Amino acid sequence: MNRRAPAFALHPALAALLLGSLCGCVPTAAQRENAPATTGVHAPDATPDLAYPALFAAVQHAELFDDQKTFADARPLRDPAGIDADFLEKRDAPGFDLMGFVQANFDIPAQVATAEVKVGRTLAAHIDGLWPRLTRTDPAPLPYDSRLPLRRSYVVPGGRFREMYYWDSYFTMLGLIESGERERARDMLANFAALIDEYGHIPNGARTYYLSRSQPPYFSHMVELEARTDGDDVYRRYLPQLRREYAFWMRGAERLAPGQASRRVVRLADGSVLNRYWDDRDTPRPEAWLHDVRTAASAPDRPAPDVFRELRAGAESGWDYSSRWLGDRKTLGTIRTTQYAPVDLNSLMHHLETTIALACRKAAQPDCAREFDDRAAKRAAALSMHLWNADGFYADYDIERRQVSAQVTAAALYPLFAGIASPQRAKLTALAVRAQLLQPGGLLTTTLRTGQQWDAPNAWAPLQWVAVEGLDRYGEAALAREIATNFLREVQRVFDARHKLVEKYDATGQAHGGGGEYPLQDGFGWTNGVVRALLVRYPEAQSQRAP
Template identity: 55%
Template structure:
């Protein structure tokens, strides 16, 4: 038999495969402002020309980087040169928007539903000289300083859009995240060039789940390729890892199981918090600045930026060691991703693939329940990789294994008891028990964690506690709305019922995920057959 035709066919197939793979390969990421116009960027940030460092990160230069830097070099030796004037002449700087004032007497639900158009953006085309990345379809932003879409925020925003019957907007936003997976091989923290080096908690599979409640199994078939890409991104580097070793976001535990951590591809100060990160690294001269920067960035990928969860010493941000911690919420989310991949593969007729992802999900579930369950204390906890032990403090992240159905009934009950004793307050669920001045600590409560708690506890028939948390948080939101006419990013839940504080920037109005969770809780806790407009309609 002549093998040449067969070899020629194989070669042609290989070439075609390579061409398809090249066509589908993620696009080269555009460089962030701190690299594109580095010396100018650093000087502006060092002089604190803007109160918020994110402002200049979001500014759009009027020239390409080389021409801009050449112009700046010439300008500096001219009489009368002033940096503020140069920036004003050569950049379009984002301006603060006009505060949205709701009509008098508007109910909480009506206010939120009136906000959806206010928070919707469309950026099919953008100025390539700026940091904003285009997206093919409209999207909802959180509000305030957050002028772009954010990954994990958006799931909770989608809950509210679904409550409002805005399913086309839900589909558009899921399509945008699928497009980013195709374009970049990951979903970035937000659609800015300076966010491309990290992602955020992997909620894409939950978005697909939500859309499937409206569209059925077709949603799983449609997004199966992107679900695979999401999983590959988080598991990159797993092959060949020896026990106790880590690579990027993957950790091979000492018992051989695979779990994940947060990470960032860059180990430099964050573009949007550049001088803050320089200052933080300077407080710990015994640590390499690059490691501090990496841990700060990984903390930003977690969405909990920042929290005592990641700190070796709760009062010292410089003690952050995010990359040395295996988080319980991240691994619960990846369990859900693997379960969803198994389901999507089954409905697509990919049976072998479905079995493989189901096997991975079961292995992860066993690892979570072995390594991230603290039997002595009776709750789920992050794991300290260096010490090989659970982190000691209870946090609201302990409820993710309930929400995503990793826990057994005994673990769920014990976790619920611990949460009731330590985290429940008059205004809802605390984030942690530590009061450190960080925004993801006490006395703050965040809308997404209220939803995780309520929905997760209900899945294990802890209905009384679920309702208590949900009703108390709704009353907090209602109190602030009645007093100030707005929803905000985070709330104080220790009984004073106000906007939350702490962190790196002032409290933001808007606010995407607070809006979404409030509508979802109004729907969930309202009496059957009734439409609740405000927290007072829900009852006890």
């Protein structure tokens, strides 16, 4: 729904934060040096908040749209600098209509529509019918669009998420393959490789305003998925992109002394090298501008750019947001994402290292294979040493406080997913997960109810898949099956009641998934993918009930 806003005076506290954030929007010399090499409309400084800063801030502050992402995705119909100059000239005129100005100068995007449910359709059949609705092909975005060009077709999550996303897409690809849509999965892998070639990394999503950060690195898993059917040539073909993604995450590692951190890498006091989440900018996220400004205002003792950086790093984690990243485990203003070496990220980096080693062997590069085998072994040792809680589960390492987290989360299963865990630790982790996270509707994300979407009571499809895969790998088939069937039962319950699949679910089965900074979204890419794959693994869970 759109709102008219005839006036838009800033609250003094927000005005001070806005002034500071706008002054910090121009990249510093260091940021320009480290920014991906791009040109033209898709350069890092072409994000909407920089292309027309005065208008962007006014629209987001006035809350003209229910979702802050709407205006971030709106496409200027003419030169953005000219629009901003026109706004500055006209905004103080009597009767100036901000919404009218926006509508005259921008193409406002709609939510992604999904198909109607056909009576009698199973979940699997419904998902198979959704893929064409969620598929996009737009190799050359129109002028001034914030979308990044993608050469091949891709699947969007749905709802407010109109573009291709990084880690979402791996779980979407699982379902595409099971639906017989292997070519769509191949296209998405090729798109991600092209993004690495163009920008030096895979951005959070295919928008200019996502270029300053990535997401959990699943590219090596995508390559592995494709290689299962297309053979070893897949590893050889994508070896350059695998290595370049690794270089992005490890940039600056060689210069770190023990106890130092830089961007996405940290060297612990004992010399161990681990990764953390980061973002190259320290301003409000364009897609959640007012949320971030208000969060910074709620933490007056912290410099606003520090809060913005931590919020952006939390967005790179994919867990935006969770008590995992909060200093007091409950208040968003205490967020400190960059002070953790996360167990999921470092498990995924281990898989990236082992995949590069494998690809190097396939490409007859023995020195490279030995190097990355060694890197993977060292990371596994560091993870075992620093990311294991003696109470019996894997957890994040607090870099600043030099201690492992005491919080049990669904991320504890990533070392099992990556094959890093010892059999004994895998068994202990399974016991902790069963005791603290298992619910009638699947696996809880955390045990804490904070109002954030990556906390209780929510159950997320990708975490169910990671849990099932990891537990099966270590012989915990009964728990894996229980998590999968519980989650599928909850998905079916919501499908029967609401005739759709959604972004997240309530693991208790007592309500619908919620929390966070936007409403529950329909669609939904990674839910479709995981559910489709789980139904193949556990066919007895498929219901024949009509909606």
